[in-house]
Amino acid sequence: MDQTPPILHGPSDKEKKYDRQLRLWAAEGQQALEDAHILLVNSGCGTVGVETLKNLVLPGIGHFTIADSATVNEADLGVNFFLDEDCLGKSRAECCVKLLLELNPDNDDIRKLLGSEKQYTLVIYSLPIDPADLALVKKYGEEHKVPLLSVHSAGFYSYFRLHLPGNFPIVDTHPESTSTTDLRLLKPWPELSKFADDLTNDIENLSAHEHGHVPYIALLLHYLRKWKESHGEYPSTYKDKKAFAAFVAAGARTDSPEGGEENYDEAVAAVLKTISTPTLPGALEEVFDYKPDEIEAGTTFWIIADAVKQFYMKHNELPLPGSVPDMKAQSTVYVKLQNLYKAKARQDVAEVDEMVRTHSKGREIDAVEVETFCKNAAFIKLIRASSTPMDLQKLSNSEFENEQFALSPSLLPIYLALDATSHTPYASSSDIIATIDKTIPEASSNTRIVQAAEEVARAKGGELQNISALTGGMVSQEVIKIITKQYIPINNTCIFDGIASRTQVLCL
Amino acid sequence: MSQPITVAPPTSSSRWTYLDQIRKVPGPFSEDHDNSEDALARLETMSVLVIGAGGLGCEILKDLALSGFKKIHVIDMDTIDVSNLNRQFLFRQADVGKSKAEVAARFVEKRVKGVSITPHNCKIQDKDEDFYMQFTAVVCGLDSIEARRWINATLVGMVDYPDNPESLKPLIDGGTEGFKGQSRVVIPTMTSCIECQLDMHAPRAAVPLCTLATIPRQPEHCIEWAHIMAWEQEKPFPKLDNDDPEHITWLYKKALARARDFNITGVTYSLTQGVVKNIIPAIASTNAIIAASCCNEAFKIATNSNPGLGLEDNYMMYSGNEGIYTYTFKHEQKDDCPVCGTIARNMEIDPNWTLQELIESMAARPEAQLKKPSISSGSKTLFFQSPESLMLKTRPNLEKRIGELLENGEEIAVSDPSLGSVDFKFRLRFSKPYAPAPKHGVTE
Numbered sequence: 001m002d003q004t005p006p007i008l009h010g011p012s013d014k015e016k017k018y019d020r021q022l023r024l025w026a027a028e029g030q031q032a033l034e035d036a037h038i039l040l041v042n043s044g045c046g047t048v049g050v051e052t053l054k055n056l057v058l059p060g061i062g063h064f065t066i067a068d069s070a071t072v073n074e075a076d077l078g079v080n081f082f083l084d085e086d087c088l089g090k091s092r093a094e095c096c097v098k099l100l101l102e103l104n105p106d107n108d109d110i111r112k113l114l115g116s117e118k119q120y121t122l123v124i125y126s127l128p129i130d131p132a133d134l135a136l137v138k139k140y141g142e143e144h145k146v147p148l149l150s151v152h153s154a155g156f157y158s159y160f161r162l163h164l165p166g167n168f169p170i171v172d173t174h175p176e177s178t179s180t181t182d183l184r185l186l187k188p189w190p191e192l193s194k195f196a197d198d199l200t201n202d203i204e205n206l207s208a209h210e211h212g213h214v215p216y217i218a219l220l221l222h223y224l225r226k227w228k229e230s231h232g233e234y235p236s237t238y239k240d241k242k243a244f245a246a247f248v249a250a251g252a253r254t255d256s257p258e259g260g261e262e263n264y265d266e267a268v269a270a271v272l273k274t275i276s277t278p279t280l281p282g283a284l285e286e287v288f289d290y291k292p293d294e295i296e297a298g299t300t301f302w303i304i305a306d307a308v309k310q311f312y313m314k315h316n317e318l319p320l321p322g323s324v325p326d327m328k329a330q331s332t333v334y335v336k337l338q339n340l341y342k343a344k345a346r347q348d349v350a351e352v353d354e355m356v357r358t359h360s361k362g363r364e365i366d367a368v369e370v371e372t373f374c375k376n377a378a379f380i381k382l383i384r385a386s387s388t389p390m391d392l393q394k395l396s397n398s399e400f401e402n403e404q405f406a407l408s409p410s411l412l413p414i415y416l417a418l419d420a421t422s423h424t425p426y427a428s429s430s431d432i433i434a435t436i437d438k439t440i441p442e443a444s445s446n447t448r449i450v451q452a453a454e455e456v457a458r459a460k461g462g463e464l465q466n467i468s469a470l471t472g473g474m475v476s477q478e479v480i481k482i483i484t485k486q487y488i489p490i491n492n493t494c495i496f497d498g499i500a501s502r503t504q505v506l507c508l
Numbered sequence: 509m510s511q512p513i514t515v516a517p518p519t520s521s522s523r524w525t526y527l528d529q530i531r532k533v534p535g536p537f538s539e540d541h542d543n544s545e546d547a548l549a550r551l552e553t554m555s556v557l558v559i560g561a562g563g564l565g566c567e568i569l570k571d572l573a574l575s576g577f578k579k580i581h582v583i584d585m586d587t588i589d590v591s592n593l594n595r596q597f598l599f600r601q602a603d604v605g606k607s608k609a610e611v612a613a614r615f616v617e618k619r620v621k622g623v624s625i626t627p628h629n630c631k632i633q634d635k636d637e638d639f640y641m642q643f644t645a646v647v648c649g650l651d652s653i654e655a656r657r658w659i660n661a662t663l664v665g666m667v668d669y670p671d672n673p674e675s676l677k678p679l680i681d682g683g684t685e686g687f688k689g690q691s692r693v694v695i696p697t698m699t700s701c702i703e704c705q706l707d708m709h710a711p712r713a714a715v716p717l718c719t720l721a722t723i724p725r726q727p728e729h730c731i732e733w734a735h736i737m738a739w740e741q742e743k744p745f746p747k748l749d750n751d752d753p754e755h756i757t758w759l760y761k762k763a764l765a766r767a768r769d770f771n772i773t774g775v776t777y778s779l780t781q782g783v784v785k786n787i788i789p790a791i792a793s794t795n796a797i798i799a800a801s802c803c804n805e806a807f808k809i810a811t812n813s814n815p816g817l818g819l820e821d822n823y824m825m826y827s828g829n830e831g832i833y834t835y836t837f838k839h840e841q842k843d844d845c846p847v848c849g850t851i852a853r854n855m856e857i858d859p860n861w862t863l864q865e866l867i868e869s870m871a872a873r874p875e876a877q878l879k880k881p882s883i884s885s886g887s888k889t890l891f892f893q894s895p896e897s898l899m900l901k902t903r904p905n906l907e908k909r910i911g912e913l914l915e916n917g918e919e920i921a922v923s924d925p926s927l928g929s930v931d932f933k934f935r936l937r938f939s940k941p942y943a944p945a946p947k948h949g950v951t952e
């Protein structure tokens with residue numbers, strides 16, 4: 001087996017500093033962050049946006065710009081950690097940039113107001129905002145196809161909303177490692193069958209040591225074959241699988257000092273999870289069913305997606321991911337098994353890659369991208385850009401109707417109350433309710449909407465450090481997910497209730 | 509129910525305008541809201557303790573200072589490492605090597621006028637009950653489960669209620685891993701405590717030594733082999749220091765050579781470091797979320813400005829991996845909690861085990877997680893780790909079998925230095941009959 005020995009050197013200074021995050025999003029994610037340029041359009045109390053930036057400056061975002069017309073006053077010092085006494089009376093944007101830059105001198109300093117020719121990766125704006133400014137931001141987002149994130153924090157409540165300029169596909173979704181096992185036990189390819197047969201055809205006569213080290217994949221394939229011989233088909237129902245598990249368990253030898261065999265225990269435990277025909281995951285089905293427009297169709301994601309779809313139509317299965325979970329086995333046998341799965345995975349990738357190359361733009365696509373796509377195929381996620389805004393009246397009906405069945409009350413009233421103050425920092429609860437009433441006629445008789453309106457009015461537009469820090473943390477997680485194209489962002493609005501300590505994500 | 513709310517633009521001349529507004533005006537959910545001068549002044553006179561000045565601790569200090577707390581103490585024994593700088597925002601490159609508690613305290617004091625922060629550059633175990641008695645609440649941002657268990661047991665043990673209501677100190681605890689985290693509020697003796705919740709944070713199953721020694725299959729197996737076996741055998745340096753790159757490099761090279769022998773791929777320096785130091789990924793965003801959640805609860809408890817976590821819901825789970833998901837619920841107190849419960853916990857055990865095997869299993873049992881347990885039963889001392897004289901006297905018991913030493917249904921008391929003076933009480937339930945025959949063919 002060929003293996004290039006890794007170079008023996010310790011981590012670089014940068015790897016040392018970013019060690020704890022590189023373990024999450026790796027060098028590619030880090031590069032995307034360092035290439036990004038975030039614009040914060042700040043208004044109102046202005047803490048939540050700065051707290052968001054702090055969490056982006058620390059992991060090394062490339063550039064950031066703050067647009068903020070406010071000058072620093074006393075009250076700012078009581079809620080914004082990135083201002084100090086010396087800032088009083090000065091531009092809030094400039095002071096925050098200065099104290100944020102202190103955090104990570106790897107960042108370049110750029111501060112220009114909106115309207116420059118600069119291409120931002122993403123724009124965050126805080127509410128309440130002047131309607132004229134909002135129009136500018138929205139126009140910029142639309143024209144440059146840039147994601148927008150609005151965030152509103154007041155008193156104990158907050159919400160933020162992600163507006164994507166188009167469909168957002170994610171390949172590297174980081175599924176939980178326990179959910180990714182795909183062993184093809186019901187459809188083994190010839191090499192795998194042969195491998196299992198070689199290990200098990202004389203299973204009765206193996207020495208105790210050999211018998212206790214047959215990897216569970218081979219055991220399951222062996223007992224599946226025997227089961228099919230006597231039952232005519234593979235176990236498919238839950239009841240059958242339970243019976244099959246017992247059948248496997250009965251094959252274990254019990255004369256060992258431990259009274260059993262670990263590999264058989266592993267095999268029995270794996271029955272329910274691995275003995276099933278893989279179905280096409282809903283999220284991937286959505287990708288296959290989607291008809292990309294002309295521009296989309298020429299992008300890497302959709303070219304590969306189309307090739308994988310063809311692969312699936314042809315074989316009725318996805319490309320093999322190729323990883324093998326750890327299991328009791330001799331080292332050499334396990335490595336052989338790993339190589340079997342890897343070889344099959346490579347073969348599948350090669351087939352997809354060939355289809356990719358037939359596309360006029362397919363030649364330019366990096367083979368690594370095809371490989372990554374195939375490996376993650378079952379967990380691909382497409383976030384569809386919302387074309388029409390949700391009918392709030394309809395949504396509130398369903399939210400309040402379902403409430404009696406839900407574990408906890410809907411947080412929609414919080415969104416409604418904050419949204420009613422999108423352009424006015426100080427509103428009374430009756431003003432807020434009157435505004436909500438325009439979209440949801442019975443709002444004034446809904447106790448929970450009234451309470452939310454009162455709680456929002458209570459804050460008088462003031463932010464609380466804790467709520468804004470918490471919200472800024474969540475917003476920065478979303479920004480990182482969007483920039484690195486890893487993990488799965490929200491679709492599309494997250495509401496936070498700092499009294500009950502709950503969040504709810506709604507598509508608005 | 510609804511409160512009349514007057515509308516007037518806040519006067520921006522006062523620094524605490526926004527906080528004062530929330531503290532002086534009750535909201536629709538406020539209970540026992542008290543806006544008297546006395547009540548408002550209480551926040552300024554009470555002391556809170558922050559445990560840990562790392563990723564969570566830096567955020568907690570900032571959040572508490574900007575929530576109006578004026579007397580804060582912070583305790584942390586660590587010094588600043590370069591890998592802290594991606595999230596511990598009170599530290600700069602030039603601070604590497606200095607005390608975390610001291611640098612963090614000075615920074616926040618300088619930035620937020622009027623707050624006093626007292627640093628303690630030591631272990632929490634170095635402080636006594638008198639020290640902990642001076643605080644109104646404790647906010648914890650730690651990455652060590654042992655330290656959490658110690659402070660939890662200490663705070664529960666200090667409660668003298670209702671005779672001394674001041675002895676009841678809420679413990680607010682946060683923890684993160686990658687994009688996930690949790691925050692929880694413990695009202696000692698009245699709600700579920702850290703020990704009641706221990707099985708929610710089960711340790712990773714250890715790889716059997718025979719796998720490491722003879723049949724490694726994963727890069728981690730090779731690294732653990734280098735860490736546990738090769739190091740012990742060769743002792744390249746007097747004592748393993750996880751933070752010394754030279755030591756990690758030695759382990760990495762050993763693991764790499766072993767991996768090559770077995771055709772195993774994937775051993776890297778980064779993985780070696782991760783396995784040896786048990787590194788948990790950490791980012792600023794998640795620390796911000798969890799720390800602020802903890803401080804929000806501390807603020808609500810201190811001001812009654814709104815109801816919070818505590819007697820009802822007491823635990824918030826957070827995950828940002830797939831969208832955003834939180835689950836907030838009430839974790840029930842356990843009657844058989846060794847720290848805050850009243851009855852002994854059942855422990856199922858094979859009576860044919862030796863006492864040694866029982867002691868070793870204590871580390872892995874999710875409900876115990878004790879690494880250096882000493883064990884006694886009502887009538888006898890079975891095994892003590894210290895003092896040495898007692899250890900030597902009780903050591904012969906390690907080879908004896910459980911059925912020989914104890915009866916089915918008998919209660920044992922287990923203590924561990926990492927938990928202070930707490931005794932774990934377990935009632936033994938034999939899982940099978942005791943067969944007093946020599947084990948594995950050993951003759952007596």
Ligand SMILES: [Zn+2]
Nearest residue numbers: 701704845848
């Ligand atoms: Zn307890």
